[in-house]
Amino acid sequence: MSNKILLVDDDPDLLRLVSIRLIAAGYEVEAANSAEAALNALAVQRADLLLCDWKLPGMDGMALFEEVRRRYPALPVIMLTAHGTVPDAIEAISHGMFAYLIKPFDGKALLDKVSQALVLASPPSQDHAKADAWRAGFVSSSPVMDELLAEARLVAITDASVLIRGESGTGKEVLAQAIHRASPRAKRPFIAVNCGAIPENLLESELFGHEKGAFTGASQKQNGLFLEADGGTIFLDEIGDMPLQLQVKLLRVLQEREVRPVGAGRAVPVNVRVLSATHRDLQSLLLDGSFREDLFYRLNVVSLALPSLTERREDIPLLARHFLEQVVVRYAKTNCHFAADALSFLSTANWPGNIRQLSNLVEQCCVLATGPIITLAQVQKAMDSESAAILPLAEAKRLFERDYLERLLRLTGGNVSDAARLADRNRTEFYRLLQKHDLAPAAFKTDITP
Numbered sequence: 210m211s212n213k214i215l216l217v218d219d220d221p222d223l224l225r226l227v228s229i230r231l232i233a234a235g236y237e238v239e240a241a242n243s244a245e246a247a248l249n250a251l252a253v254q255r256a257d258l259l260l261c262d263w264k265l266p267g268m269d270g271m272a273l274f275e276e277v278r279r280r281y282p283a284l285p286v287i288m289l290t291a292h293g294t295v296p297d298a299i300e301a302i303s304h305g306m307f308a309y310l311i312k313p314f315d316g317k318a319l320l321d322k323v324s325q326a327l328v329l330a331s332p333p334s335q336d337h338a339k340a341d342a343w344r345a346g347f348v349s350s351s352p353v354m355d356e357l358l359a360e361a362r363l364v365a366i367t368d369a370s371v372l373i374r375g376e377s378g379t380g381k382e383v384l385a386q387a388i389h390r391a392s393p394r395a396k397r398p399f400i401a402v403n404c405g406a407i408p409e410n411l412l413e414s415e416l417f418g419h420e421k422g423a424f425t426g427a428s429q430k431q432n433g434l435f436l437e438a439d440g441g442t443i444f445l446d447e448i449g450d451m452p453l454q455l456q457v458k459l460l461r462v463l464q465e466r467e468v469r470p471v472g473a474g475r476a477v478p479v480n481v482r483v484l485s486a487t488h489r490d491l492q493s494l495l496l497d498g499s500f501r502e503d504l505f506y507r508l509n510v511v512s513l514a515l516p517s518l519t520e521r522r523e524d525i526p527l528l529a530r531h532f533l534e535q536v537v538v539r540y541a542k543t544n545c546h547f548a549a550d551a552l553s554f555l556s557t558a559n560w561p562g563n564i565r566q567l568s569n570l571v572e573q574c575c576v577l578a579t580g581p582i583i584t585l586a587q588v589q590k591a592m593d594s595e596s597a598a599i600l601p602l603a604e605a606k607r608l609f610e611r612d613y614l615e616r617l618l619r620l621t622g623g624n625v626s627d628a629a630r631l632a633d634r635n636r637t638e639f640y641r642l643l644q645k646h647d648l649a650p651a652a653f654k655t656d657i658t659p
C-alpha cells in the first residue's frame with residue numbers, strides 16, 4: 210500500500226509539480242493550499258507524512274508544525290523553506306521536525322528525504338525471510354493468477370520489457386512492483402509514471418529531465434525519472450496515452466540506452482528496465498497509427514494479461530478480508546468481520562472497477578459499520594448507494610466518458626456524424642474518443658426494415 214503524503218503550499222504551480230513528482234514515485238498525495246485546510250484534511254483522514262511550505266497565508270508553516278506536533282506527535286514533518294528561514298528551520302529540527310529542504314530543491318533530494326521520513330515513521334517489519342516476499346501485497350489464490358504469477362516470476366529475472374494488459378483497477382501496477390521485487394534490480398529504484406496523467410508539455414522533461422533554462426520555469430537542471438530509475442525499473446502506466454512525438458524519443462532511449470534531457474547537448478547513458486501497462490487495445494492504436502509499431506514490439510517483448518476480478522471470483526473473499534484488515538488499522542477501529550452471506554454476495558457481484566472498486570467498497574463498509582460484523586444488508590446498501598461508486602477521479606471520468614459515448618451512439622443508431630454534432634466535437638476528435646474506449650459505431654447500428 211502506498212504512503213500518503215499531505216502536501217501544503219499556497220503556490221498552485223509548486224503544488225502541482227511536487228505532486229506529480231511524488232505520485233510518479235508511487236506515493237499517494239493530498240494537496241492543501243493553507244495550514245487551516247491541512248488541519249481539516251488531517252482531521253478527516255490521517256497521512257503518513259506532512260510536507261509543507263514555510264510561508265503560508267494565515268497560519269504559517271511553523272505554526273502548523275507546532276499544531277501538528279501537539280495533535281499528531283507521530284506524524285513526520287518536512288518543511289520547504291527559503292534561505293532566510295534556515296536558522297528557524299534548524300531550531301525546529303531540535304523540536305522534532307524531521308527535515309527541511311531549501312527552495313529550490315531538486316527532485317532527488319525531495320524523494321530521498323521523503324523516503325527516509327517514511328521509513329523512520331513506519332513500524333519495523335516483523336516478517337523477514339519470507340520466500341514469497343517478492344509478491345508481498347499481491348493477494349491471490351486463484352489458479353489463473355497462480356499461473357500468471359509463475360510467468361511473471363520467470364520473466365522478472367530477465368531484463369526483458371514486459372507489457373501488462375488488463376482493465377483498470379486489476380492490479381497492473383501491483384504486478385509491476387512484484388516483478389521489480391523479484392528481479393536482480395530489486396535493490397534499485399522502482400519508479401512509476403502515469404503517462405496519461407502528466408500534461409503533454411511536461412512529460413518529456415519529467416521522463417528525460419532538463420537543463421537549466423531549457424524552457425520558461427526551468428530554473429535549474431533536473432534529472433528526469435529515467436535517470437532516477439537508473440539501475441532499477443521504470444513502470445510506464447497508460448502507455449497508450451503517450452503522444453506520438455514522445456514515442457519516437459522513448460524508442461530512441463530504449464534502443465540506444467541513453468537519455469537526452471530537454472535542452473542538453475549530449476545524451477547520458479542510462480540502465481533501466483522498462484515495464485509498461487495499458488487498459489487500451491494497443492493493436493487497434495497500431496492500426497490507426499496513433500501508436501508506433503516499432504515501439505510496441507520493443508515494449509511487448511513479453512506480454513502479461515491480468516484477468517478482470519470477475520474472471521477470478523475465488524480471490525474476492527480473500528481480497529475483501531485483506532482490505533478490511535488494512536482499513537481496520539487505518540481507522541483505528543476495533544476488529545470487524547464480514548458475515549458469511551455478505552462475503553458470498555461480494556463474490557457474486559459485478560465489479561466493473563475491479564479490485565480498486567472492491568477496496569473502496571470495503572473501506573466504506575468498515576467506516577460505516579456500527580458493530581463488529583458487517584452484515585449482508587450493509588454491504589448491499591453500500592453497493593446500491595451512490596457513494597459506492599466513488600472512484601478515483603481519473604477512473605470516474607473514464608467511466609463517465611465511455612457511458613456518455615455509448616448513449617450518443619445508441620441515440621444516433623451508430624451515426625458518427627450525428628453523435629459528434631450532439632457532443633459538439635468534430636468527427637476526427639470524436640473518432641479518437643471512440644478509439645480510446647474501443648467502441649465500434651457499427652455495433653450500435655439499428656436495422657431499419659420497412
Ligand SMILES: Nc1ncnc2c1ncn2[C@@H]1O[C@H](COP(=O)(O)OP(=O)(O)OP(=O)(O)O)[C@@H](O)[C@H]1O
Nearest residue numbers: 346347348376377378379380381382383488564565
Ligand atoms: N492482487 C492484489 N492484492 C491486493 N491489492 C491489490 C491487488 N491488485 C490490485 N490491488 C489494489 O487495487 C488497487 C488498484 O490496483 P492498481 O493501481 O495496481 O491497478 P491498475 O490496473 O494499475 O489500475 P489503472 O489501470 O487504473 O492504473 C490498488 O489499491 C492496489 O493496491
